Amino acid sequence: MGVHEEAEKWKEKAIKRSPFVKFMMEHMAKRGCPVDESFFVVRHCDEKVGGGFDESASRQGGVVLCENHLRNYAHTEMTMTHELIHAYDHCRAFVDWTNCVHHACSEIRAANLSGDCKWWQEILRGNTAFLGQGRACIKRRAALSVSMNPACSAPGVAQEAVEKAFERCYADTSPFDRVP
Incomplete structure (x- = not known):
């Protein structure tokens, strides 16, 4: 399995099973900024980061997961939670x-x-x-x-x-x- 496929697998697992990712997604929806699996994009990144929040992707933005810097499922879950907090802040406070x-x-x-x-x-x-x-x-x-x-x-x-x-x-x- 290649790095892209593995990162996609970790992303899908976090969306379905991570209590933190699910909690943040639920609270985004409660704030009027619902997100689904398409909110998360797995791609190669030049920066040495696990991911990032791209506020320009839509009203509430989008999360980029850096396939070449994610170490494992736990790192992916933590990165998704971190970036969802940015998305939540963007939604609630118009940062x-x-x-x-x-x-x-x-x-x-x-x-x-x-x-x-x-x-x-x-x-x-x-x-x-x-x-x-x-x-x-x-x-x-x-x-x-x-x-x-x-x-x-x-x-x-x-x-x-x-x-x-x-x-x-x-x-x-x-x-x-x-x-x-």
């Missing part, structure tokens, strides 16, 4: 993705709510300091993602946006009752 603070807020929420910064993920990345590691991971990953936005790529802009948005957006767990 201006050229506004670095708006973008930072969604990245903070996605890193916090998707499992991106769970301790085992940090161990896999070689980050072994446990005290405060979750918040540090969220800030680091949010700043990295925001810095990839051309509107926020000037030195220090992404980090400043993350600091400005952090407390408010870290506390926002919608549509979850708490951090899963």
Whole structure:
């Protein structure tokens, strides 16, 4: 089986079985932005990322899954959840993705709510300091993602946006009752 077929298989499995992906898809529909399997596109990506949210794809955007950077089903599920949080934010708050603070807020929420910064993920990345590691991971990953936005790529802009948005957006767990 090739990488494209394997990534498609992981995507389909997550849509059918992942409690997080299903939960986010249900809440997108409740917000008036229903999504189905066609919302997720598997393709080759030049960027070294597992996926991305493309807000220009439609009113609520679309999720790109990078077949050449997805490691396994668990990584695919986490990536889909992360990108669905961006889609949810876009749907509920009409995020201006050229506004670095708006973008930072969604990245903070996605890193916090998707499992991106769970301790085992940090161990896999070689980050072994446990005290405060979750918040540090969220800030680091949010700043990295925001810095990839051309509107926020000037030195220090992404980090400043993350600091400005952090407390408010870290506390926002919608549509979850708490951090899963």
